[in-house]
C-alpha cells in the first residue's frame with residue numbers, strides 16, 4: 001500500500017479534512033497529530049476498520065482502543081450514562097490530554113473495546129486533530145501510531161518509520177506538544193482509578209474529583225518489582241512490554257556527579273547515555289543523548305520517546321539513563337522510562 005503524506009501547514013485545513021474524511025468513511029487508516037502523541041485513526045464504530053488498526057500495529061486484539069471525539073456532546077451516544085464525575089472532568093480538562101473510561105453503549109463494537117464492557121474516550125485539543133474529528137460524524141478509534149512495543153511517535157518521521165506502506169495516509173502536523181500519552185482515569189467504578197499517569201496529574205484529578213485511587217499495578221514499586229502485586233494492570237495495554245529500545249536499559253540513581261563518573265567509566269562508544277542537558281558535560285564516555293532540561297520538566301517529556309528511538313538508530317548495545325524523578329512530579333515520565341528499562345533501576349553504588 002502506498003501511504004499518502006499530507007502536510008498540515010498554515011490555517012487552512014479544509015483540503016486535508018476532506019481527504020481524511022474520505023479515507024475514514026471508506027474504512028481506511030490515517031495517522032494524525034494530537035497534543036500527546038500521534039494517533040492511528042479509523043472509524044471507531046466500524047469493527048472491520050478497528051481490526052485493520054490492530055493488524056497495522058501488530059497489536060494484540062485484547063488491548064482496547066481509545067475513541068477520539070471533536071465535541072463534548074459526542075460522548076453521550078458512546079456510553080451508558082455521562083456521570084457527574086465525567087461532567088466535572090470534561091469541564092476541567094477537555095479538550096485535552098485526559099481519557100475517561102465509562103461503561104460502553106451498544107454503539108461501540110467489541111473490536112474497539114477489546115471485548116470489555118467499558119469504553120475509553122478522549123477529546124484532543126490539538127487543532128489538526130480537532131479539525132479532523134469535527135469533519136466526520138463518527139468517533140475515531142486511535143491508538144498511538146507506533147508498531148506495538150515501540151515508543152509512541154512524537155514526530156511525523158516516527159510514524160513514517162513504523163507505518164509507511166501499512167496505512168492509507170499520515171497527516172504531518174509537526175512535533176507534538178506534550179510527548180507522552182494521555183492520562184487515563186477509570187470512572188466505571190464507585191471511586192475513580194488512575195490507570196495511566198500523564199500530563200494531567202493525580203493532584204489535578206483529585207482537585208476536581210476528591211478521592212482518586214491509583215491502579216496498584218502501575219506504581220513505580222510494581223514496575224521495579226519490589227512489591228508483590230496481585231492481578232494485571234486494569235488498562236490492558238499497561239501490561240505489555242513497551243517503549244523498549246533494542247539494547248538493555250538501566251536507570252541509575254544517586255548523586256549526579258557520581259552517576260556521570262561511574263557510567264563514563266563503564267561506557268564504550270556503543271553505549272548510549274540518557275541525561276538532561278544540565279549534566280551532559282559531566283560525561284567523559286559513551287554517546288550522550290540529551291533528554292531536555294531539568295529546569296523545564298515539559299522538555300523532558302517531549303524528548304523522551306524520540307531519544308529512546310535514537311538509541312536504536314545509533315546501534316546502541318547498552319543504555320544507561322539518569323533517574324529523572326526530581327523533574328517528574330506526576331510520575332508520568334518515570335512510568336515510561338521504568339517500563340522501557342523493564343524495571344531495571346539501581347543505585348550508583350550498586351552499579
Ligand code: TXA
Nearest residue numbers: 036038039064118119120143144181182235236237238
Ligand atoms: O494520548 C493518547 O491517549 C494517545 C493519543 C493518540 O490519543 N493514544 C494512546 O492510545 O495512547 P493507546 O492505544 O496507545 O493506549 C490506550 C491505552 C491502552 O493501555 C489500553 O489498554 C487502555 O488505554 N484502554 C483503552 N480502553 C480501555 C478500557 N475500556 N479499559 C481499560 N483500559 C483501556
Ligand code: MG
Nearest residue numbers: 143144152237
Ligand atoms: Mg500505545
